[in-house]
Amino acid sequence: MALARALVTGPKVLLLDEPLSALDPFLRVRMRTELKRIQAELGLTFIHVTHSQEEAMALSDLVVVMNGGRIEQAADPRTVFERPATAFVARFIGGHNVIRLPDASEIAVRADRMRLGPEAGAEAVPARVVSIEYQGTSVHVGLEADGLGGREPAALTAIIGDGAYADRPLALGQTVPLGWDAAAAHRLSA
Template identity: 45%
Template sequence: MSGSIELVQTTKVYDQNPVVDAINVKVEKGSYCCLLGPSGCGKSTTLRMIAGHETVTDGDILLNDRNVTRLTPRQRGTAMMFQDYALFPHMNCLDNVSYGLKISGVSKADRYEQANEMLGLVNMVEHANKFPDQLSGGQQQRIALARALICKPDVVLLDEPLSALDPFLRIQMRKELKQLQQKLGLTFIHVTHSQEEAFALADQAIVMSGGKIEQVGSPRAIFESPNTPFVANFIGGHNVLKASGSLAFLSKGSGSLFSVRADHISTQPRSENDITVKADVIDAEFQAQFYLVECVLEDGQSITCYLSEDTFDARLISSGKSIPLYWSEERINTFRC
């Protein structure tokens, strides 16, 4: 069984400073949700409040429409996987996984049977008798996940579970997390500061800044239409520009901000109606699938574009060269907030 989570004016205050500031959001049951934002934005505090490891200063937390705000972690129907995995070093994998059932009073035979099922689910049966220090980072993560799942939670909470892994293993493990979540049909809420990680995993992404929610939506919707300059800058791939100088005609009000994606900018016109600006090249960097070209406009604003190999000419596009940049007016994103 999976569960929905709803935060209603949920607030956390430390020393009179709101770390999470009256946020309202609902995570649908069976979804993979990522809380995304920079360090200090309140995402981990939000996760810990959902888990019951952090008290709520004001507001409510509902699980399947049941108010769990004042309940203990064990009473909520959630399970949390911590960033450092928090495995017991003196217990083997079987005992680590079955520990939650042990403190619930389940007999040894029954809890070992269920623990072996969980080990099978995460492909770790052959490591049942090993201790945490005998495991790789990815294997430790699988054990921590099995331990979180064994008590059959409605919601699984993950606090930056991939941050300690090397890049190759991180990609492998995020695939496994997504596959497991879909197989079990559980609700996963996953904290990360990585836009790439969130977009690869999430059905729903919640972008936070300064204790507030900046935007909620599918990764594709957020990437295509960021609501605020913060979101556009944080998720990357967007140029946030001011309507001034050569760009003044692009806005109803001089000085207002808009964004255009780096992959929507070209050095060749695609239609006679394309917007055209002059830019000086600062740097051009090969990025395997494309060239990242950094430029500065006549009014001093920085702008970046991604050029495919067949449109990149090193003789014309190099540091110090002046080039035209083109994009369609339809590609302009006007911020809603």
């Protein structure tokens, strides 16, 4: 109803402040589709405020990630997800591991591009399995690895397809080789 009242005035720009936050997941997806249709049909610019990374990616042409009132990165959704500018953006958008290198610089590697076991490669480091979450089409494996910057073990995540996990299941506490392709790593700015 509030959207209809706002649209009747014929605005060129519309501020939507977390309009989908109170909806169940199924309705939220349907409303995202409806908002995109309205925006395209009427040629409006929407400024859509959300704390949902999925919603931001699904609805936007431009994503602006802010931290403490400061813009950390502004780009199209794919760029923000594939090439986060900073460690904050990589962690906030989700799906990335932030890894500190020996020279104190940081890289981001998407969790679905981490490799476990024999596929980890020659540069693999040992990592201890600390959590296993079945997500249907994938399994999210929480890991701790020493030697990836800092005194504390690095907390990392690997996302494995459910079929690959079923072929080679892991156990809590198990130590496995962990690696990634150099091409999968993205250097972060300070």
